[in-house]
Amino acid sequence: MNTDSSVHPSPAPVEGAVALSHWGVIAADGEEAAKFLHSQLTQDFALLGTGEARLAGLCSPKGRLMFSFVGWKESASRVLLALPAEQLPAALKRLSMYVLRAKAKLSDASASVRLLGLAGPAARAWLGEQAPDKVWGRSAAGDRCVIRLPDALGEPRYLWAEASTDAAAAQAGPQAALPSLPLGVWQWLEVQSGVPSIVPATMEQFVPQMVNLEAVGGVNFQKGCYPGQEVVARSQYRGTLKRRGFLLHSPQPAAPGQEIFHSADPGQPAGLIANAAEVPAGLDTPGWAVFAELKLAAAEGGSLHLGSADGPPLSLRPLPYALPTES
Template identity: 55%
Template sequence: MPTDLATNGVVRLAHWGVIRARGADAARFLHGQLTSDILNLGADRAVPAGFCSAKGRLQASFIAWRGAEDEILLACAADLLAPTLKRLSMFVLRAQCKLDDASADIPLHGLAGEAAASRLAGASVWSRRETAEGVVIRLPDAAGVARAMLVGAAPSALPALDPDRWRWLEVGSGVPLIQAATVEQFVPQMVNLELIGGVDFRKGCYPGQEVVARSQYRGTLKRRMFLFDVDAAAQAGHEVFHSADPGQPAGLVANAAPAPAGGSSLLAEVKLAALDGGSLHLGSADGPILVRRELPYAVPLEQPSAA
């Protein structure tokens, strides 16, 4: 879709919230809990990251960046913020790190189209910039539209962007957002988290690290996330079925949003074997058919070889 008035402007990201970690051990503490390298996160970068259970299943996903001195900020799904904050706080123990809900203090806005591009000249994906308006983080493009997250108040001169259009762009970017409906449903690679830079396989241990590493190197990954359109309303947590196997789900919707032309666009984690033939359907084997679209990055359909 071309960049036009419908995909240009600013929107309050009400479905996102912010966890703030402060203290001398904030980066070190989060480095030991999340899938990404937080200890060496530079002030000019942001990074996607996951928070896994001991079984390697994602309990939350984040965009992480440095705030003030000894401060790390984590943007996550608003409907998961409270339980995620509680889970993370259980592991702080003696670390000099205080965690709190900073959503009211740190507003998040989405910028799309020219509103984003004009603030991103020369910026690479996941770069972090300080501007007079606040911190600007470049997000992956979607449907040919530039996107950014603005940490600060909305610029008054920009047109308002429809929240559903922003959610549609989020889905089209292929960046998964773990929500309450999908907690502990996915190992990071099932939703392509490592393909967008959200898993560091060289860092030290974190909860679920052995499971995540085994999925990467021992040929145990049988499912991946793909982008689909469907002529129906869809939402996170809806099951996906294959036409040849009506008795059990072939996948699960990770994220969904209303599509501009009607119906929905969605990111669904599905069995790789289900892509070989037949068709995928929403809700049941005779439900609305899923039409696969190209993600903005390549998804390997074969197992990676051991490093």
């Protein structure tokens, strides 16, 4: 197995602010908005407080992830869900199918909510007391809020959300105070965080645990039913999980939905790429950072290859978090 156990820190902290143009926002409005989302998603939204956010997935009846979200309660009757913009129309349509008589209305709020990504020590220092201490913590002031995301490469990351109509806040906001962070660098950090993001190429490919969703706070096993809940619970408690999410490095371009092959079994795929991003110049070995689902056995020896058994070799990198011990 080609394994690279080093973390490959960048020469200087990766820090700054960037507009997350590749993300959009769904708004759920109404007195039963949180209750409705609670019945559909893998996380607890019924008890969602204003000082926290939720990572969650929407599964098919077969327990396969169709969409992933970062959600937070803006008010008692309004919940916002951030997700990849390319997934928003399909997610909005899917969720709207199940609103039925619930007192909730779903809409595309991307034009009215501005999302920024903040990273590094400079972001933490600039936020000061507004910086949540815990991952998935949330602080709010007026029409803007800050959510602590899981770290990447040991550096803090934050999601900044504000009303896009607030021109004064934008002029005095993080983009005016912090270094400019290229979107490609942020997307690389997203992969390095090991937090899965479901995109069109990977819809209905993974049970949540196959991409470590529960390990990064995306599944609540004590909440009530939601689509696919029985499959997700069975994978957790009956020892049927044979795949997990891993970080890898590829010397060649990689993309979500590409298959990974193992030298010991070249005739069939050993895994599937969930997310990938090009390594920014000077921040790591040139190539592509990859977060992929792999058979557990494929990570224990032999060699991994991109696209085919004789494709470019892939090297394993350490995850930034510990996986739960399998029972």
